[in-house]
Amino acid sequence: MRRLFSIGTFFAAIAASTAIAAPFTYVNERFGTVCTFPDDVFTERQPEPDNGDGQEWLSADGASLICSGILNIDDDTPKGFLAEEKASKEPGYKVTYGKAGKDWAVVSGLKDGKIFYERRLFGKDGVIRTVWVDYPPALKSKYDPLVGAIAGTLKGP
Structure with missing residues (x-):
């Protein structure tokens, strides 16, 4: 049922x-x-x-989307990832929201003047799958509905 809701939400967000x-x-x-x-x-x-x-895609109005995977060579966990991101001292990077579950984590905030949203899935196969979307703050009303819908489609095999 949750999967159908995610797909329905996705198409509704796109249509809107x-x-x-x-x-x-x-x-x-x-x-x-x-x-x-x-x-x-x-x-x-x-x-x-x-x-x-x-892979990365750009939009004409300054947004970008990355869908990727990495090997979890450090045995990172969702809670560990979240703690590390919140503690980051990287210039121009600030996490304003974060949440972690058993096999996933999300963070959002500001990076280099853009709003970002990142969702990570921590697979049992030793792969961390990620979707990252960033966009100019002036486009918040356009991209906020899309971000959750896109992130909800992230999956692995």
Whole structure:
């Protein structure tokens, strides 16, 4: 039931934020990371990195989306990730919200003048799958509904 709600919420958010939305599902071959997003918003696909860990898309209005995976070589946990992000002293980076569950964590805040939202899934297969969206604060009303919907589609194999 939760899965149907997420998909329904996703399409409702897209319909509310764009006149003609085309959902696109990306599947990363290396880690099996999957996320779905409106490809009429995130239109500029960037070159895939040499290591094949994910993909980035840009929007015409200054937003970006990254869907990727990494090996969890440090045996990081959702709570550990959240604590580390909240304690970060990185210039221009501030976490204003964070929450962690058994196998997931989310953080959001500001980075280099943009609002960001990151969701991580900690897989039993030793892979951390991530979706990251950032956008200018002036576009908050456009992207806030999309962020949760996109993050809700993040999954692994």
